[in-house]
Amino acid sequence: MASRREFLQIGVAALALPISARAGLSPANSAAAGESAQTPLYKVIFDERFATSRAFAGEVKRLGASVYGIKGDITDLWFNDLDARWRKEPVAIAGLTEHGALFCLERLAWDHGMRVVYRADHTYRADGYMEHELSGSEVMLREAVNLSSSGADWSSRVASLLTRCPAVRAQASKLTVVTPAAKQAGDPEHLVSWVIAPVGAARKFSRS
């Protein structure tokens, strides 16, 4: 059984002021993400093999963003789509995938002047809870607190969160949220949600 303390843990503030020092942790303040300009997402990536990721994609589509399904491997996505797109101009993508897909996309994105601007590691625990370790701008993390009331439907909240990622890059903070979550059959123990977006000053190696 998770304790109250575990239920909503505030992690380390890596680079910014501690979130807990501000009054912005209640859902009432979460409209902040919606008030600022949002990062336009070129594609949102999901893993067709996992029920949770499929549910996430359904919600993303409902919210009006374009989705792309993979089965673990990002080769076709990158070779037949992103490579050409990013050579023209860097555009943001997001996803709920296993770590391997993010690992590859992050490194490929670096050379086009992009960075992971938001990341959350979602890990099922043996006690029926899920640990969400989030890293991103404070605005995103304030919004992410809504995960605590999402229950089993956490992937829909993630969809909402990613599609509302602020366009302005801020210093990264960290936050850990523990929520009840029933593991879907076939889901891996660990999924990652993320946003990769252009960063103004970052180097670009692409040659179109």
Added chain:
Amino acid sequence: MKVPPGVSASDFAEAIKQFEEAVGKEWVFTSDEDVAMYRDAYSPFMGEPEERVASAAVAPDGMEQVQKVVRIANRYKIPIYPVSTGKNLGYGGSAPVLSGSVVLDLKRMNRILEVNEANAYALVEPGVSYFDLYRYIQEKGLKLWVDVPDPGWGSPIGNALDRGGGYLMPQYRNHFDSHCGMEVVLANGEVLRTGMGALPGAQTWQQYKSGFGPWIDGMFSQSNFGVVTKMGFWLMPEPDAYLSGTVVVPRHDDLIPLVRILTYLEDTRVTNGMPDLGSPLLGIPMLSDFATRFESGGTPFERPLDPELSDLIAKGGGLATSALDGYAQRKGLGYWSCKLSFYGASKANAANWEFAREKFSEIPGVRFEEGENYKLPLTPEQREKVHKPQFGIPSLAMFSIGARSAMNPEPASGHMWFSPIIPRTGEAIFEANRVFAQAAKEFGLPFLSFNLPSTYWERAFIFIFAFPVTRDVEFNKRNRAAFNKLIQVAAEHGWGEYRTAPAFQDAIMNTYSYNNHALLHFHETVKDAIDPNGILSAGRYGIWPKHVREAKS
């Protein structure tokens, strides 16, 4: 900003300013965020002060800019570390061997200078990736295949210089062997071309390897004697067809004739694809079975055994017992299997497979399974089913291996490879397993009960053991210590590693010690002569410049 060792802050600042003048201010990276991109994602020193990190990075756009950078580095004695695409994960990535070096990032030099279909070769720059070359060939509709490693996001030049390998015919599978001619910027800024490239106006730079006089190309692989800025590669003309078939033998000791006959067939080019060894009995998958394993939610690292079989192995004290042979026979499982591949004319493939079956028929109880028979190019449906690198198609699929296991406790954190070369015999496979199993037990390593070697190279086998890298510093320390002990154990048995991560390059070079380290002394003599300030890739593959050697002693 970190400053390279032995360099004053003012000299470094001046060098950075001159680098900016040479390549453009936007192509010199000194911010923490940019420099962090050059960290080794799989560093076995993750979270420890010993992690090798860069001080800055410089990205030239051509050979002339490389010359300028090298001359500036010489002027201020700045250690620089060239990388092509920096994707050789498990072997150091783009992090320098000597911490504080400036990474010379050659990624902008990504021009495909020539692809010749009739003579099946390419001339490329270091920043060209396998994907880039593959895309170029596809877009031009050329009937050529590129031999790609797994994964395929690296650079043909970088992979060849690190002596990596692929999956096609033997003359292409060894990527350094398949190169033909290179252009090299030396530490003093002078540029030379090897082979026929030394002849002004040469028309056969990518057609005849050795030119005239000493053939020095090997000196620029796994070394630090120059910066390779162009390199030619022989490509494989698209074959007419592909055929595979599997040989299955019933008993433990059958591995010896299986390997002997396989070697004969390879050396006579009867079979010309990469052979694929496995054990149906012990659950050791062939490479071609990996996809099925993943689809069923497993990994090649897991070998769930029938309890009866586990019991027999435990009671029998090993794998070479009549009880195990009997179990395999009763269950209809082969003890060993080997998938053969044939690239060539459809009729020739069939005839070669028939001849191979004849040769293997000397093993009592052998049986044969027919495999794929594809007219090339592959249809889209066929393409979905195959292990793509075996058809010259680059892929990143191996990064979707994410499941945790005892061998892979933190899939997100990486690995390092221990990869000794052993003789190409069945007896050597048994002996290496005996030795490494004993060592693994002694050092507390989670090695599997039995391993089969990889067959990338002709004439010799490579054993490849993955050591996981985790976020647990103590775990990594124990594994590094065990890795170093295994290097010694292998060397005591006459087995040396073919390639390794920077953390172990000194230790492995030390085992190549015939006649009081005569080979290393030769490397050092060359290094001191052509790079007296020791600016290029200090420490790479155990070759240190004089001033560092003197400081160490």
